[in-house]
Amino acid sequence: MDKKNGIIKAEKYDSSPTKGKVKLNVGGTVFFTTKETLNQHPGTLLSQLCSSSSFYDKVNGEYYFDRDPIAFACILNFYRTSELHLPTNLCGNSLRRELTFWQVDENNVSECCWKLLHETDQGKAVIDTLNTKMKDDDMITEAAESSWKIWQKRIYLFLDKPNSSKAAKIWNYIFLLFIIASAIIYCVETVPEARVLRAQNGKQRIGQTMLERLVTDKDNIKLKMIIESEPHPIMYYMDIVCLSVFTIELIIHFITYPKKARFFRKFLNWIDIITVSMGWVVFFMERGFQEGIIVLSLEVYIAYLTLKSLYILRLFRFFRLAERFTGLKVMMLAVKSSVTELSLLLFSIMVLATMFGSFEFYCEFDNNHFDTIPISIWWALVTMTTVGYGDYYPTSYCGRGMGTMCALSGLLILAMPIAVIATNFNEYYSRNQCREKKRKTHGWAEEMGQVGITFVKKI
The missing domain is CATH 3.30.710.10 (Potassium Channel Kv1.1; Chain A)
Known part of the structure; x- marks a missing residue:
């Protein structure tokens, strides 16, 4: 304070570290x-x-x-x-x-x-x-040096990137129709009404008679249907058309793929290669049966049925739609991120199924249905998953009490990991929704701009 002038002066605050x-x-x-x-x-x-x-x-x-x-x-x-x-x-x-x-x-x-x-x-x-996992890592954006490089990129984007253009989206839907038609044909061709009797020649009749003699189960309806009939010609040729489309698409996809080594590292590409190869092997075997070139025998038919059953792998082509429907890819990523929870679920179920199956085996010692512990474990698995086929069931009070505890334990064990998996899916889905919204704000054209600009400049 300045007493002489009567003015109060504010003292400067000292925050030096030596002070308090x-x-x-x-x-x-x-x-x-x-x-x-x-x-x-x-x-x-x-x-x-x-x-x-x-x-x-x-x-x-x-x-x-x-x-x-x-x-x-x-x-x-x-x-x-x-x-x-x-x-x-x-x-x-x-x-x-x-x-x-x-x-x-x-x-x-x-x-x-x-x-x-x-x-x-x-x-x-x-x-x-x-x-x-969802980026377009195979995209090549450097300037093209030839017209072939330009068309190679265009065809690759057309086949592999459904969101790259309207034409690619249309082709993706057409390809989806072929996949659905192939799956329907695979299922419907086992319906007796969709099959016709085989037109047999002499060699085929002899081979078929030999096969019928070798087959021990004469009442097997499935085997009898396969021996005596074949798919309707319309379905047969539709299946050939679908197989041809898949083959042509696979060949063009491989030729135009920017990095051939990465092509063979993709699981779905191997599924395409295996299913197309099996499809043509099955086709030539069926033609050989019809023309009498291949003599029917039990070994040949076992090989044929094995390849025919593995042909179901064609349904894996549905996962190719993950490029178009990002929700499908998000679901696969969520399942992949939940491997730990799924492993824990499988391990817990197997441990409890073995425990309850063993207890049930001794509780139902007088029940001839539970004749072995593996059969009892099968019953425990069916009970824990609440399937309940009814082929095996306890009759004693001890067995019923054990069955009750087995069912309740299954509900608890299944509920907890599934909740975690659902949470992971929700996390991936919500994050991807935000990511897609951000991408739409900037536009797909911005991501594809370099490729598109390159095409325009070169053309």
Whole structure:
């Protein structure tokens, strides 16, 4: 105070670390604390403040930090209470950057707030997985050097990237119709009304008689149907058309694929190769039967039926639609990310099924249906999954009580991992929805721009 002039002068606040109080200005918000409080956690940025620090403002007598004041309030409370609690209205990544700046170890975060950082890490892992698995990593965007390179890229995008153009989308739907038709034919050709009697020549009749003599089960309706009849000609030729389309598509897809080595690393491409190869082998075997070139025998027919049964792998072509329907790919990613939960589910079911099956074997010792422990384990699996075929059932009070506990245990064991898998799917689906919305905002044309611009320039 200036007594002579009667004017009161404000004394400048001194926040030097040698004094007791410290003034901190964080993003325009002023905080007051003491040096003793800041020294509670040595090794951190605030505990190392001094007058020579680059953050010290001598004019205002304060330490200035251009950081988030909301996050800093929690960090300052950590010095006061030794408990680090995080605000829920900030992103976990932002909080992690603040902790790194203030040199506060993440391990100091209280257990009640660890969920925030865990969800952030989990969300980042999901986003990284979506960006890695769903990106167009096979796209070649460098300038084409020849007209063949231009057409190669165009055909590749047309066949492999349904979202690249309207024509590609139309072809994708047409290809879907061929897949559906192939699946329907595969199923309907086993219906007796969709089959006709075989027109047999002499060689085929002799071979068929030999086969009928070798077959021990004369009442096998399926075997009798296969021997005496064949699919209707319309269905037969429709199947050939579908097989031809799949073959041509596979060949063109391989020729135009930018990286041939990566083509053979894709599971669905191998499914296409196997199913197309089996389809033609089955076709030539059937033609050989019809022309009498291949003599029917039990061994030949076993090989034929084996290839015919493996031909069901053609249904895996439905997963090719994952390029068009991203929800299908998200579902596969969610299942893949839940391998641990699925393994735990399988392991738990097998352990409990073995335990309950063994108990049931001895509880139903007088029941001839439960003659072995493996049969009892089969009954336990059917009971735990609530299928209940009714082929095996307990008759004693002990067996029924064990069956009750087996069914209830199955409900609990199945419910818990499935809930986790559903949560993973919801996480992937919601994240992908946000990702797709962001992509639509920028537009597919922006992602395809380099390829499109290259075509225009070259043409």
